Amino acid sequence: MLELKEGQRHPITMTLDGQEVRGLTEPRMLLSDFLRQELGRPEVHVGCEHGVCGVCTVLIDGKPARSCLTFAVQAAGRRVDTIRSLADKDGKLNDLQSAFRRHHALQCGYCTPGILLSAEAFLRENARPSEQEVREMLSGHICRCTGYVGMVDAILETAQQRASAGTP
Amino acid sequence: MKPKSFTYLRPASIDEAVQALARWREDARILAGGQSLVAMMNLRLIEAQALIDVSDLAPLAYIRESNGEIEVGASTTQAQFMMWPTLAECAPLLSAALPHVGHYQTRSRGTVCGSIAHSDPSSELPLCLATLGGSVVVTSSRGTRVLPCGDFQIGMLTTARLPDELITAVRFPTRRPGAGYAFAEMAQRHGDFAICAVAAMVSGETTRLGVGGVAEKPTVREWAGLDESGIDDALNDLAWDLGGTDDSHATAAYRRGLVRRLGRQVIEEAKKCSS
Ligand code: FES
Ligand code: FES
Numbered sequence: 001m002l003e004l005k006e007g008q009r010h011p012i013t014m015t016l017d018g019q020e021v022r023g024l025t026e027p028r029m030l031l032s033d034f035l036r037q038e039l040g041r042p043e044v045h046v047g048c049e050h051g052v053c054g055v056c057t058v059l060i061d062g063k064p065a066r067s068c069l070t071f072a073v074q075a076a077g078r079r080v081d082t083i084r085s086l087a088d089k090d091g092k093l094n095d096l097q098s099a100f101r102r103h104h105a106l107q108c109g110y111c112t113p114g115i116l117l118s119a120e121a122f123l124r125e126n127a128r129p130s131e132q133e134v135r136e137m138l139s140g141h142i143c144r145c146t147g148y149v150g151m152v153d154a155i156l157e158t159a160q161q162r163a164s165a166g167t168p
Numbered sequence: 169m170k171p172k173s174f175t176y177l178r179p180a181s182i183d184e185a186v187q188a189l190a191r192w193r194e195d196a197r198i199l200a201g202g203q204s205l206v207a208m209m210n211l212r213l214i215e216a217q218a219l220i221d222v223s224d225l226a227p228l229a230y231i232r233e234s235n236g237e238i239e240v241g242a243s244t245t246q247a248q249f250m251m252w253p254t255l256a257e258c259a260p261l262l263s264a265a266l267p268h269v270g271h272y273q274t275r276s277r278g279t280v281c282g283s284i285a286h287s288d289p290s291s292e293l294p295l296c297l298a299t300l301g302g303s304v305v306v307t308s309s310r311g312t313r314v315l316p317c318g319d320f321q322i323g324m325l326t327t328a329r330l331p332d333e334l335i336t337a338v339r340f341p342t343r344r345p346g347a348g349y350a351f352a353e354m355a356q357r358h359g360d361f362a363i364c365a366v367a368a369m370v371s372g373e374t375t376r377l378g379v380g381g382v383a384e385k386p387t388v389r390e391w392a393g394l395d396e397s398g399i400d401d402a403l404n405d406l407a408w409d410l411g412g413t414d415d416s417h418a419t420a421a422y423r424r425g426l427v428r429r430l431g432r433q434v435i436e437e438a439k440k441c442s443s
């Protein structure tokens with residue numbers, strides 16, 4: 001049985017946006033704090049820290065997870081993807097990100113990384129979602145600025161374009 | 169906020185998990201999806217000295233159907249259960265209720281057994297378990313017990329699980345031939361805690377209605393030969409018997425109204441699906 005003692009820092013590794021990374025974590029450290037503080041990735045945002053707002057969403061092995069409700073040790077050995085995984089290495093936005101820009105689906109952008117990651121995972125499972133399904137998926141996120149109409153439009157448009165281009 | 173310090177244990181087998189529980193007893197908490205537990209730890213509503221993580225325990229990752237029951241192992245997520253190919257056919261009530269359990273982003277980690285273990289009065293899976301008459305399997309170093317749902321959930325966030333017992337699985341009865349099922353709930357936002365949730369089963373002359381979110385645990389009532397002339401009175405009696413209270417989400421009177429309105433809606437819908 002793996003046993004990590006309280007108060008002690010333990011080394012863990014994970015594949016973060018395609019790169020092997022290592023860091024030290026106490027059992028109590030949340031994945032969100034590990035990514036932000038230990039690995040210097042402040043683009044992982046936190047809001048409520050109790051699972052309500054969805055801003056801290058990352059993908060663990062391709063599935064959306066609230067990183068404030070996941071301990072860093074639970075992500076050890078896994079693939080974790082953040083918003084950095086979406087644009088290409090020259091910083092060119094992917095199609096969903098560009099659609100968000102076109103549809104004014106963000107203002108301050110604080111909620112946006114979590115929403116984009118959720119939407120990417122969701123579109124992989126459901127390539128042709130209905131508007132209702134997109135809205136239900138978005139109900140797991142809170143945006144304080146824009147309202148959700150632009151996001152719904154951007155996600156539906158991306159789904160349609162991917163389907164007609166034949167890319168899942 | 170951040171949780172208090174704890175020791176993290178990841179057992180490699182059910183035996184190891186049970187041994188760890190025997191050692192730590194009430195000082196330990198089982199960590200599965202963490203979607204309620206970690207939120208409560210972050211808010212310091214729960215403090216644990218040890219967390220025993222069963223979220224990745226392979227022998228508990230299963231969904232099996234046999235002898236008229238679907239058994240779901242303790243590390244199976246709500247999303248996995250929702251995507252189980254024969255769910256709609258074998259368990260129409262669960263298939264209707266699961267989309268209301270949390271959000272897309274929490275169902276991917278939240279487990280079926282975790283929701284049963286947590287026993288929130290407004291949560292959907294304990295309501296379905298009570299309405300269908302399922303059971304919960306618990307294991308300790310002293311052996312295994314199968315608790316009928318009525319014996320398992322005692323009250324608000326309280327169950328009959330003993331401190332050294334691990335919930336290994338939950339069993340839901342599969343669809344009764346000819347029976348109809350329906351589910352509905354009212355929440356402030358899709359996926360939020362239900363102000364009132366209702367689940368109905370109509371089978372021949374029998375009508376069964378489960379109500380969550382009003383009393384301190386899901387409450388089930390069964391009627392024989394309930395027809396149009398009696399339904400309003402029956403639902404009104406039930407609404408008053410549940411003894412709901414006013415809180416920041418809704419008044420007791422509003423909740424009684426929901427029991428009457430949603431109750432009728434699901435009973436009619438379940439009747440339509442029955443044969
Ligand atoms: S910060 Fe994680 S859900 Fe709000
Ligand atoms: S764009 Fe500001 S919170 Fe969503």
